[in-house]
Amino acid sequence: MAKIDKRFQILFSEEEILLLKNEAEKRGISQAELLRLALRNEITQKSDFTRIKAIRSLVEVLD
Amino acid sequence: MKLYLSASLLLNLLNSSYKKKIGSELESLLHDGNRFSTSVYSLLMLMKSLRLENSEKWRTILHLVGELVEEILPIDRKVLEIVCENKEPTVFSIELAIAQLSGNDEVLICEEIERISSPVLPLRNFFRKADR
Numbered sequence: 001m002a003k004i005d006k007r008f009q010i011l012f013s014e015e016e017i018l019l020l021k022n023e024a025e026k027r028g029i030s031q032a033e034l035l036r037l038a039l040r041n042e043i044t045q046k047s048d049f050t051r052i053k054a055i056r057s058l059v060e061v062l063d
Numbered sequence: 064m065k066l067y068l069s070a071s072l073l074l075n076l077l078n079s080s081y082k083k084k085i086g087s088e089l090e091s092l093l094h095d096g097n098r099f100s101t102s103v104y105s106l107l108m109l110m111k112s113l114r115l116e117n118s119e120k121w122r123t124i125l126h127l128v129g130e131l132v133e134e135i136l137p138i139d140r141k142v143l144e145i146v147c148e149n150k151e152p153t154v155f156s157i158e159l160a161i162a163q164l165s166g167n168d169e170v171l172i173c174e175e176i177e178r179i180s181s182p183v184l185p186l187r188n189f190f191r192k193a194d195r
Contacts, residue, residue, distance in 0.1 A: 048093055051093055051130065051131050052090055052093060054127045054128070054130035054131040055089050055090055055093075055131060056086060057123075057127050058073075058086070058124065058128070058131070059077075059082050059085075059086040061120065061123055061127065062077050062120070
C-alpha cells in the first residue's frame, strides 16, 4: 500500500457530504477511504473504457 | 497479467473473418484485469503484412493500438543478442524474446499451426477459439 501523506483540501455541497457520510457508514470505511477508492475506480474504469473502444474501432477500421 | 499482442494476433483482429470473435475475447481479458503490450517490431511486421496504401489508415491503426496497450516496447540490445544466438530467427522467436525480456506473462497469437509452442512463455492461440 502506498504511503498516504499528501493533504488535499476540497469543498463539497451539503448533499455530497451527506451522500459521502451515508455511503461510508454503509460500507464500514472512512469517508477519506471512500474518496480514494472512488478516485481510483474512476480512473481505472475510464482507461478500460478507452481500451474497449480501441478494440472495437480496430475491428472495424478496415471494413 | 501482462499479455503480449503479437503481429499475428493484431493482423487477425484487423483483417480476418473472425475478427469480432477475437475482439470479444480481448474485451473479456480486459474485464478480467489483464493488461496488454506489444512492440515496435510486431507493429513493423503488421505493417509489412497489411501493405496499406492509405497512410492515414495506418496512422489510425497505430493510434488505436497505442490506446489499447499499456506500452509499445522497443527493440533493445538484449533482444538483438538473443536474435543473434538463434541461427534462424523467425518473427515469432523475436516477438517471444521481446515479450520475455519485458516481463510479459503470456503471448497472444493467432496462428493456424496447431503444434506451435514456446519453451519460454505460455502461448494463447486465438485461432482455435475463433468461429470459422
